[in-house]
Amino acid sequence: MASTQNTPAWLLLKDGTIFKGISFGAKGTTGGEICFNTGMTGYQEVFTDPSYTGQVLIMNNAYVGNYGVKNEDVESDSVKISGLICKNISDRFSRMNANDNLENYLVNNNIVAIHDVDTRALVQHIRSKGAMNCIISTEFSDEAALKEALAKVPDMDGLELSSEISTKEPYTAGSPDAAIRIAVMDFGVKKHIIQCMVDRGAYIKVFPAKTGIDELKKFEAHGYFISNGPGDPASMDYAVKTVKDILATNKPFFGICLGHQLLARANDIPTFKMHHGHRGLNHPVKNIITGKSEITTQNHGFGVDPEAVKNSDKVEVTHVNLNDGSIEGIRMKGRAAFSVQYHPESTPGPFDSRYLFDDFIGNIKKEML
Ligand SMILES: NC(=O)CC[C@H](N)C(=O)O
Helix, strand or coil: CCHHHHCEEEEEECCCCEEEEEEEEECCEEEEEEEEECCCCCHHHHHCCHHHCCEEEEECCCEECCCCECCCCCCCCCCCCCEEECCEECCCCCCCCCCECHHHHHHHCCCEEEECCCHHHHHHHHHHHCCCEEEEECCCCCHHHHHHHHHCCCCCCCCCCHHHHCCCCCEEECCCCCCEEEEEECCCCCHHHHHHHHCCCEEEEEECCCCCHHHHHCCCCCEEEECCCCCCHHHCHHHHHHHHHHHCCCCCEEEECHHHHHHHHHCCCCEEEEEEEEEEEEEEEEECCCCCEEEEEEEEEEEECHHHHHCCCCEEEEEEECCCCCEEEEEECCCCEEEECCCCCCCCCCCCCCHHHHHHHHHHHHHHC
C-alpha cells in the first residue's frame, strides 16, 4: 500500500460538517465546490474533463482505482478536478496496458484526495442540503484553520473559468482536405467531442475562448460547435456575444452542456444554479421529437430556465430528463441550431446519443448542397 496510508486528512463542508479520512494523492490543502458522480466506471475520463475545474469530486462507486490509469484515457492534458473523495481506493490494479495506479497518478497531477470517508452519508447530505464549497486538508486538523482556508474558496455561482483553461492558441484536428470544416469554440472542450467530429470526416479548428467573430470567419467554417466547460454561464457575456455573432452567420450550430446554456442565453433564456447538479453516466433522457429514450452521460451544475424556454418564440424543447423533467435539449425554431445539456460523446458512458453528431454533420451537408 502507498506510503500515505495512515496520514489523516480532513474534509470540511461550508455548513460545518466534518469528515475525517485518510490522505491519498498529493499532500496539502485544496478547495472547491463539492459534487458527486454516480458512474461505476470511467474515473480517469471524469477526472480529466475540463468542466470539473473548480470542483471537488465524490465518486459514488465504493471502490475506485481497480483498473489503474492509462495514458490514453484522458479528456484533456491534465487532471482537472480540484480534489477527490472516495470510500475505498485500490492500490492494486488489473487491466491490460494500464500504466500506473491511481495514487501515483494523483500525486503526479498534484491532486489532494481523501478516502475512507462514508461517501454514502456524504452524498445523501449533499442531495438534501445542496451543492456547497468544501475543503480537503492534510495540513490542518483544527476547525478554525480549516474554516479560514475554506473561506478563501470562490463561489461557483458567478465564476468564470473557461478563459483560464481554454487553449491559448488555435489548433486543428482531422484532415485539412476534408470537405467539411467545423470551428470549435473551446470553453473547456473534451477530447472525444473533437474526435466524434473528426471520425465523421470533418476538419476541425479549435479556437481560444475569447476569439471574436472576425477571426472565426477567416476559417470559413461550414458549421460552428460550442463546447462544454466549467463555471457559471451567467458570468460569460463575452461568450454569449460570440454565440450571437455566430448565429448571425446562419451556419449550422451545435452546443454541448455549457454550449447549450450559452445558446439559451443568446436567446434571452436565463440559466440557474441547480440544487446539486447531474453527474454520472446513466441519466435517462427522452428525445421528444423521435419519442426515443437514451441513457446519457452528464456533468452540469447549472440548467436552463424551463419557463423561459416554454415562453420563447425562438427556441423549443427537444429533450427532457426522465428523472426530474428538466430540460436536456433545445433547438431554434426553423433553423439548424441545436444543443444538449448532456454529453453525447459519452466518455465515459453508453453511446446512445452519438447520433447528435450525425445530425450536426447532416445539417452541414444539407447546407452545402
Ligand atoms: N459540462 C459542462 O459543460 C458544464 C457546464 C456548466 N459549467 C455547469 O456546471 O452546468
